[in-house]
Amino acid sequence: MNSVALKKNHKALRAEMCAMGENARKAAAQLRLSAADTKNKALDAAAAAIRLHEKEILSANACDMEAAASRGLSAAMLDRLKLNGKRIEAMARGLEDIATLADPVGREVARWTRPNGLDIARVTTPIGVIGMIYESRPNVTADAGALCVKAGNAVILRGGSESMHSSRVLCAALVAGLEEAGIPPDAVQLVPTTDRAAVGMMLEGLGGTVDMIIPRGGKSLVARVQEEARVPVLAHLEGICHSYVHAEADLTKARAIVVNAKMRRTGICGATETLLIDRDVVRTHLVPILDGLTATGCEIRGDKEVVNAYPAAKLATEDDWHTEYLDSIISVRIVDGVEDAVHHISTYGSQHTECIVTEDDKAAEKFMDELDSAIVMYNASTQFADGGEFGMGAEIGLGTGKLHARGPVGVEQLTTFKYLVRGSGQTRP
Amino acid sequence: MNSVALKKNHKALRAEMCAMGENARKAAAQLRLSAADTKNKALDAAAAAIRLHEKEILSANACDMEAAASRGLSAAMLDRLKLNGKRIEAMARGLEDIATLADPVGREVARWTRPNGLDIARVTTPIGVIGMIYESRPNVTADAGALCVKAGNAVILRGGSESMHSSRVLCAALVAGLEEAGIPPDAVQLVPTTDRAAVGMMLEGLGGTVDMIIPRGGKSLVARVQEEARVPVLAHLEGICHSYVHAEADLTKARAIVVNAKMRRTGICGATETLLIDRDVVRTHLVPILDGLTATGCEIRGDKEVVNAYPAAKLATEDDWHTEYLDSIISVRIVDGVEDAVHHISTYGSQHTECIVTEDDKAAEKFMDELDSAIVMYNASTQFADGGEFGMGAEIGLGTGKLHARGPVGVEQLTTFKYLVRGSGQTRP
Numbered sequence: 051m052n053s054v055a056l057k058k059n060h061k062a063l064r065a066e067m068c069a070m071g072e073n074a075r076k077a078a079a080q081l082r083l084s085a086a087d088t089k090n091k092a093l094d095a096a097a098a099a100i101r102l103h104e105k106e107i108l109s110a111n112a113c114d115m116e117a118a119a120s121r122g123l124s125a126a127m128l129d130r131l132k133l134n135g136k137r138i139e140a141m142a143r144g145l146e147d148i149a150t151l152a153d154p155v156g157r158e159v160a161r162w163t164r165p166n167g168l169d170i171a172r173v174t175t176p177i178g179v180i181g182m183i184y185e186s187r188p189n190v191t192a193d194a195g196a197l198c199v200k201a202g203n204a205v206i207l208r209g210g211s212e213s214m215h216s217s218r219v220l221c222a223a224l225v226a227g228l229e230e231a232g233i234p235p236d237a238v239q240l241v242p243t244t245d246r247a248a249v250g251m252m253l254e255g256l257g258g259t260v261d262m263i264i265p266r267g268g269k270s271l272v273a274r275v276q277e278e279a280r281v282p283v284l285a286h287l288e289g290i291c292h293s294y295v296h297a298e299a300d301l302t303k304a305r306a307i308v309v310n311a312k313m314r315r316t317g318i319c320g321a322t323e324t325l326l327i328d329r330d331v332v333r334t335h336l337v338p339i340l341d342g343l344t345a346t347g348c349e350i351r352g353d354k355e356v357v358n359a360y361p362a363a364k365l366a367t368e369d370d371w372h373t374e375y376l377d378s379i380i381s382v383r384i385v386d387g388v389e390d391a392v393h394h395i396s397t398y399g400s401q402h403t404e405c406i407v408t409e410d411d412k413a414a415e416k417f418m419d420e421l422d423s424a425i426v427m428y429n430a431s432t433q434f435a436d437g438g439e440f441g442m443g444a445e446i447g448l449g450t451g452k453l454h455a456r457g458p459v460g461v462e463q464l465t466t467f468k469y470l471v472r473g474s475g476q477t478r479p
Numbered sequence: 480m481n482s483v484a485l486k487k488n489h490k491a492l493r494a495e496m497c498a499m500g501e502n503a504r505k506a507a508a509q510l511r512l513s514a515a516d517t518k519n520k521a522l523d524a525a526a527a528a529i530r531l532h533e534k535e536i537l538s539a540n541a542c543d544m545e546a547a548a549s550r551g552l553s554a555a556m557l558d559r560l561k562l563n564g565k566r567i568e569a570m571a572r573g574l575e576d577i578a579t580l581a582d583p584v585g586r587e588v589a590r591w592t593r594p595n596g597l598d599i600a601r602v603t604t605p606i607g608v609i610g611m612i613y614e615s616r617p618n619v620t621a622d623a624g625a626l627c628v629k630a631g632n633a634v635i636l637r638g639g640s641e642s643m644h645s646s647r648v649l650c651a652a653l654v655a656g657l658e659e660a661g662i663p664p665d666a667v668q669l670v671p672t673t674d675r676a677a678v679g680m681m682l683e684g685l686g687g688t689v690d691m692i693i694p695r696g697g698k699s700l701v702a703r704v705q706e707e708a709r710v711p712v713l714a715h716l717e718g719i720c721h722s723y724v725h726a727e728a729d730l731t732k733a734r735a736i737v738v739n740a741k742m743r744r745t746g747i748c749g750a751t752e753t754l755l756i757d758r759d760v761v762r763t764h765l766v767p768i769l770d771g772l773t774a775t776g777c778e779i780r781g782d783k784e785v786v787n788a789y790p791a792a793k794l795a796t797e798d799d800w801h802t803e804y805l806d807s808i809i810s811v812r813i814v815d816g817v818e819d820a821v822h823h824i825s826t827y828g829s830q831h832t833e834c835i836v837t838e839d840d841k842a843a844e845k846f847m848d849e850l851d852s853a854i855v856m857y858n859a860s861t862q863f864a865d866g867g868e869f870g871m872g873a874e875i876g877l878g879t880g881k882l883h884a885r886g887p888v889g890v891e892q893l894t895t896f897k898y899l900v901r902g903s904g905q906t907r908p
Binding site: 079082083162164168170175177178261262276277279280282283284300302303306307309310311314396414418419420422423424425426427428429430431433434439440441451452453454456457466467468469470471472473474475476477478 | 508511512591593597599604606607690691705706708709711712713729731732735736738739740743825843847848849851852853854855856857858859860862863868869870880881882883885886895896897898899900901902903904905906907
């Protein structure tokens, strides 16, 4: 297509996207005032619709899978894209679980009276319209849609293009649920095109209708959000997570934690990408831990000292310390104590999740105190960086920014608040 | 200056600004870990330095005032710029008050244990580097600098150009306090130029060193932030506040509240800009309330019905409903009940602060429920929209965005948090 035609198309796309925003805003104004029961009814009805339309979902997903395979997607990406009966049932149950969560809206989180008699209450409220940009994972369509509705927000979903057919059917099930409960169907909308220009329009805020963008993804999305976002962003971006084996680490614990932190699931943002080992325990701990990793199929990329001590390792480059592999690869570096570990993590990390393995409480507290990451752990796998594991129920992901919410983002984090001030005629002196 | 020379200058300015950001980041890394006593010592020492340098501050301020007068600034703006002995003492005492506030950093706001034994704590932490863009008000230099330091943040201050000389001397006093306490002086820096390009550079984030921008100001800053900000923003922008006199309003209360809400101080963001009067009480309440306003020197701009009922009023234009006067002017409209009032406010307001005056609890609750403003009041002057009046101590201003913090922003709102997860070797199943 020549550039004039493309521009013309983008004008039409912009009009369509802004209309979606306008419709979302209208829906949000109604949804905001909906009772908890109404929202929960919509989620239960959506779960039923997902079960009812299992065949359609499977056939749409088959269509996505075929196209994705022909485009040469990696096995890991294909696995995330794939749906089956079990996964569809899990999505439906996920919506029902969200329905059972306490309503996050209208909660009085604080209330006090001033000496002049003014009664001040801080009450949770929905945010409004949320734009959600995410990977080719159909289950996120269901989860994110449901979490936003539960928190009283309208949402515009933009999943990865490979999942378009699956997401469309799943979104229709969510909308069927909304309609059954009498909530405006525009409360959950799916961007109907795979044109990447739509992402840019969402980042611009769709003509002032979007209150917040949640971008979920890796390096290329990071850069785009940084450059193009014109509305508040609750970033769910890179997780370059570290596990640090301290001089006082128990070897059995360290080996179990590191192998789990890296290899339990390599594709999640809380997976460890870099292992730091204290020089004091290189002779005792390095080989057993790296053996544990290679035994589960992990590639090791180490600094010079690591490669000397463990010849099966490849030599890491500077890039490796900056890389979120999301794969069976780990970078390994020798460090000199807590300070040096903190320095490496502060230099190369993404402030997501880090862990120290040690039997020395003081070292652990120093590590946890000095690091400025959303989650800092002590003797536990970084793969616990998850809303469910934190006991917060379902999550939309893990926030990597500093404002509003860090760490797991669930229904509570998808709300804001207002102050209600009740007086009896007070004027300010 | 020709455009090539200007560009070259901007290149130098950019280098200088980015160096400020880099220095702020280094200072923040140290300040983040400073004890409460150290920060408080710095604030008390800064207060002493302000008192010690009263003469210098007055002479710098005289210089600013002279230039501002020759540039034709309004009396209201000149008043905000002007310092005298009393105001300087108030600034010094303000810093001492901030020193006495509870330390907002390192507070454990929640802690729980999971069934698998993981102990999860949510602990407050500083945000990092804050860029503060504000009006020509020297006292904000002292307040904002002190509040950021108290919350463990480094700050880069960019006050209005008319206050440059005053702000420079005040900033030097803050820095003297930091040095006395052993905190890196770059924790508080003032942008040393009135070049407006510096504001754009701050909005871009100074090479990734700024964690958050706090813009304080009106319409022109709103537009600039919207267009240019590339980092998270805690907006302190327009306050188009409304007072609504309901059909069941007590006339005496209504008159006192409205006159106070508009006229106590017209230049603050919580001042009422638009008065809505219910049609049912136009005959009884309109004239006494408008008489109360005109008696204190307020200009009335009303819709047609208001002008008919109160000929001293000028006819309002569509622009008036969108305008934050920050002056002795009020726009007045007749509305048909709560729904109509909510509709007007939702259409024209800036989601800052609104008030209903009524003796009808149900109407008040409906108004408070349906409006999505940071602060919604019932029988109280909108001028209570203030951190001090809320009992939160000193404030940097009133947040008008939806994320992170709405309403008064004090030291607590200038922090973020992290999760500390303590385990005993747990791996995720």
